[in-house]
Amino acid sequence: MNLTQTYLWTAIVTPMNEKGEIDYTSFETLLKRQESAGNGNLILGSTGEGLALTDKEKREVVAFSDSLNLKTPLMVGVGGFNLPETLSFLEYCEGFKNVSSYLMPTPLYAKPGVQGQIAWFDALMSKVNKPCMLYNVPSRTGVKFHLDAAKELKNHQNFWALKEASGSLDDFRAYTQTLPNVAIYSGEDAMLPTMAPYNVKGLVSVMANVWPVETNLYTKKAIHGEVQNLYPLWQKAADSLFLVSNPIPTKILLHQKGIISSPILRAPLTHLELVDPRPLLNADKEVTQWGQKENTL
Numbered sequence: 647m648n649l650t651q652t653y654l655w656t657a658i659v660t661p662m663n664e665k666g667e668i669d670y671t672s673f674e675t676l677l678k679r680q681e682s683a684g685n686g687n688l689i690l691g692s693t694g695e696g697l698a699l700t701d702k703e704k705r706e707v708v709a710f711s712d713s714l715n716l717k718t719p720l721m722v723g724v725g726g727f728n729l730p731e732t733l734s735f736l737e738y739c740e741g742f743k744n745v746s747s748y749l750m751p752t753p754l755y756a757k758p759g760v761q762g763q764i765a766w767f768d769a770l771m772s773k774v775n776k777p778c779m780l781y782n783v784p785s786r787t788g789v790k791f792h793l794d795a796a797k798e799l800k801n802h803q804n805f806w807a808l809k810e811a812s813g814s815l816d817d818f819r820a821y822t823q824t825l826p827n828v829a830i831y832s833g834e835d836a837m838l839p840t841m842a843p844y845n846v847k848g849l850v851s852v853m854a855n856v857w858p859v860e861t862n863l864y865t866k867k868a869i870h871g872e873v874q875n876l877y878p879l880w881q882k883a884a885d886s887l888f889l890v891s892n893p894i895p896t897k898i899l900l901h902q903k904g905i906i907s908s909p910i911l912r913a914p915l916t917h918l919e920l921v922d923p924r925p926l927l928n929a930d931k932e933v934t935q936w937g938q939k940e941n942t943l
Contacts, residue, residue: 649686649719649746649747649777649806649807650829650847652685652686652718652719652848653847653848653849653865653866653869654684654685654686654848654849654851654854654861654862654865655685655686655687655688655719655721655831655848655849655850655851656680656685656686656687656688656850656851656854656855656858656861657688657691657692657693657694657723657850657851657852657855658673658676658677658680658687658688658689658691658693658694658855659676659693659694659695659855659893659896659897659900659906660673660689660690660694660695660696660699660707661673661676661897661900661906661907661908662908662910662911662912663907663908663910664907664908664910666910666912668699668703668706668707669906669907669908670710671907672905672906672907673707673710673711674710674714675905675906676855676900676905676906677711677714677716678714678716679858679905680718680854680858681716681717681718682858683854683858683859683862684718684862685718685854685858685861685862686718686719686720686721686746687711687716687718687719687720687721688721688722688723688749688850689707689708689711689720689721689722689723690704690707690708690722690723690724690725691723691725691749692723692725692751692783692786692892693852693855693892693893693896694707694723694893695893695911695912695915696723696725697725697726697754698911698912698913698915699912701731701735704735705735705738708722708738708739708742708745709742711744712742712743712744712745714744715744716744719746719747720744720745720746720747721745721746721747721748721749721779722739722745722747722748722749723748723749723751724736724739724748724749724750724770725749725750725751725754725781726753726754727753727754727755727756729766729769732770733769733770733773736748736770736773736774737773739774740773740774740775740776745776746776746777747776747777747778747779747806748770748774748776748777748778748779749778749779749781749809749850750767750770750771750778750779750780750781751780751781751782751783751786751787752766752780752781752782752783752784752787752789752790752791753766753787754786754787754788755787755788757787757788757789758789759792760792760794760795760798763791763792763795764795764798764799767780767795767799767802767805768799768802771799771802771804771805772802772804774804775804776804777804777806777807778804778805778806778807779806779807779808779809779831779850780799780805780807780808780809781808781809781811781833782808782809782810782811782812782817782821782833783809783811783812783833784812785811785812785813790812790817791808793820793821793824796808796821796824796825797824800824800825800827800828805828806828806829807828807829807830807831807847808821808825808828808829808830808831809831809832809833809850810830810831810832810833811832811833811834811850813834813837815837815840815841815844818830818832818837818841818844818846819844822844822845829847829848830845830846830847831846831847831848831849831850832846832848832849832850833849833850834884835849835851835852835853835861835880835883835884835887836877836880836881836883836884836885838864838865838868838869838880839868839873839876839877839880841868842868842869842870842871842873843871846868846869847869848865848869849861849865849868851865852884852887852888852892852893852896853880853883853884853887855893855896855900856887856896856899856900856903856905856930856933857883857930857933857934857937859937860933860934860936860937860940863937863940864876864880879932879933879936880933882929882932883929883932883933885925886899886925886926886928886929887899887926887929889920889925889926890919890920891915891919893911893915894909894911894915894916894917894919894920895920895926897909897910897911897917898917898920898923898926899923899926899927899930902923902926902927902930903930
């Protein structure tokens with residue numbers, strides 16, 4: 647599959663039943679909704695609660711996703727900070743023909759400096775034979791992906807893309823200047839239009855879980871500079887899905903819409919954090935109406 651043609655990747659939630667077990671029926675529904683919309687699927691990211699799953703569960707999720715033979719690309723998240731375990735998981739994933747790529751955030755909690763980041767990413771990218779998207783998300787990992795590390799790694803044959811989710815336009819511009827041959831994707835749904843003038847390649851999205859078709863259109867418009875009237879609606883939609891920690895609101899809304907069987911999450915996250923779902927339902931109504939209007943133009 648040609649990854650350069652995939653401008654929208656959906657960071658898929660991992661649905662669970664009332665017992666807290668992975669609900670593979672709902673999971674298949676989510677993956678196929680994205681396939682129908684033409685979106686790539688990213689499994690086991692932070693939105694997918696990848697760190698809350700056991701190693702056995704993560705391997706089962708990869709195997710199940712691969713078995714569906716989706717027509718759109720499948721990316722696997724490989725977050726963590728234990729190098730031998732991460733390399734072992736990557737070796738396992740390499741055995742699946744439908745796994746197209748990997749998402750690799752900076753190591754968690756340890757806050758490695760430049761040399762630590764270089765060593766970590768070089769070890770991971772050298773373990774695999776598929777394209778890798780590195781991930782800058784300091785709000786979760788506690789440290790930025792250092793520009794000096796980016797410079798050192800930019801010529802690695804498997805360094806294909808960067809997911810930039812710092813929330814800083816200045817940081818985004820710095821990465822585009824440092825990594826001219828690396829595809830840079832926004833990891834912030836609402837910031838996509840502001841990144842359009844700086845050669846953003848696409849979006850890794852939370853919102854597309856709920857609105858796969860509408861978010862695909864939003865992404866296409868944004869990266870082509872058609873940003874007029876995109877900001878208020880999509881900022882509101884993004885805000886509604888981050889009222890509390892991601893992916894709590896997304897799971898609640900997917901459950902409200904009857905797409906997944908329950909809003910259950912793994913501890914320490916819980917759907918009980920969000921008492922009032924009305925902002926979610928209002929955003930859903932407005933995005934749906936926007937999509938219907940755009941399709942009639």
